[in-house]
Amino acid sequence: MLDENWFTEIVPGAESAFSLKIKAKLHAEQSEFQYLEIYETEGFGNLMVIDGCTMVSTRDNFFYHEMMSHTALYTHPDPKRVWIIGGGDCGTLREVLKHPGVEQAVQIDIDERVTRLAEIYFPELCESNNDPRADLKFIDGIKWVKDAAPNSVDIIIVDSTDPVGPAEGLFSEAFYRDCFNALSPNGLVVQQSESALFHLKLMGEMRDAMSNAGLSHLQTFFFPQCIYPSGWWSGTIASKAALNGFREADSANKPFETTLYNVDIHKASLAQPEFFKKAMAK
Numbered sequence: 001m002l003d004e005n006w007f008t009e010i011v012p013g014a015e016s017a018f019s020l021k022i023k024a025k026l027h028a029e030q031s032e033f034q035y036l037e038i039y040e041t042e043g044f045g046n047l048m049v050i051d052g053c054t055m056v057s058t059r060d061n062f063f064y065h066e067m068m069s070h071t072a073l074y075t076h077p078d079p080k081r082v083w084i085i086g087g088g089d090c091g092t093l094r095e096v097l098k099h100p101g102v103e104q105a106v107q108i109d110i111d112e113r114v115t116r117l118a119e120i121y122f123p124e125l126c127e128s129n130n131d132p133r134a135d136l137k138f139i140d141g142i143k144w145v146k147d148a149a150p151n152s153v154d155i156i157i158v159d160s161t162d163p164v165g166p167a168e169g170l171f172s173e174a175f176y177r178d179c180f181n182a183l184s185p186n187g188l189v190v191q192q193s194e195s196a197l198f199h200l201k202l203m204g205e206m207r208d209a210m211s212n213a214g215l216s217h218l219q220t221f222f223f224p225q226c227i228y229p230s231g232w233w234s235g236t237i238a239s240k241a242a243l244n245g246f247r248e249a250d251s252a253n254k255p256f257e258t259t260l261y262n263v264d265i266h267k268a269s270l271a272q273p274e275f276f277k278k279a280m281a282k
């Protein structure tokens, strides 16, 4: 039996839960937007929880951050300007800035407290925050994209919380239309798209909304993520222009270190499960 020494996230509707054994509760606060908690765990290092949902652990965040960044950046022909909507723990920003061709990376998180806590409890994720190409803004990403000039960005990475609360509008057709307008002609959005096992309906709705907004070339990729519901997560790329694979040679010769991502992992992540193909074809 689990006792009070365990943090547990119950997944509504999936009749399942995920638990981590806790050494100490390091912090808790209600920010202007959400309830933030930091735990020290026995096996996963530090853990950030937002509104009861696991966000980032020291031990396994590289799966998510590397897949959400490098998969998209090696799909785009020549990404120079990248926005990260959400992403307040700064792990995605760190990965994006590993690409020498990136000239500007703007992270737009609604909640400055997430970043301030990440600086204390996940300093390794924040090690590129002072890169001259990085720009950290603390405003609503929905408004940021709505107010953007046409052709002002090459890749928009939506590294958000689940589609409830402040992130709900980040999964809407209106938001994707604003992304379409802000993107350059080869531009693309990549968004965390939850679990195919638990959130198939949401994935279908999200892909429809992207297509309806003109981001009609879609590619969902899959990766393990132990601390998220079902342990199996996904990202979806939605592009203005046709997608012709990815820059395999550049990926194979990437000039930086990663823990998970490489050219073979990229290829493997694009394999589409049979049940997913059938559901999305409907």
Ligand code: SAM
Binding pocket: 054, 055, 056, 064, 085, 086, 087, 088, 089, 108, 109, 110, 111, 114, 139, 140, 141, 142, 159, 160, 161, 162, 165, 166, 167, 168, 170, 192
């Ligand atoms: N990797 C995580 C996941 O998939 O569960 C996401 C981590 S990141 C910490 C999520 C961030 O999205 C949070 O810091 C939250 O403040 C931010 N966020 C939620 N809604 C937002 C919005 N409308 N605009 C900008 N940031 C938003």
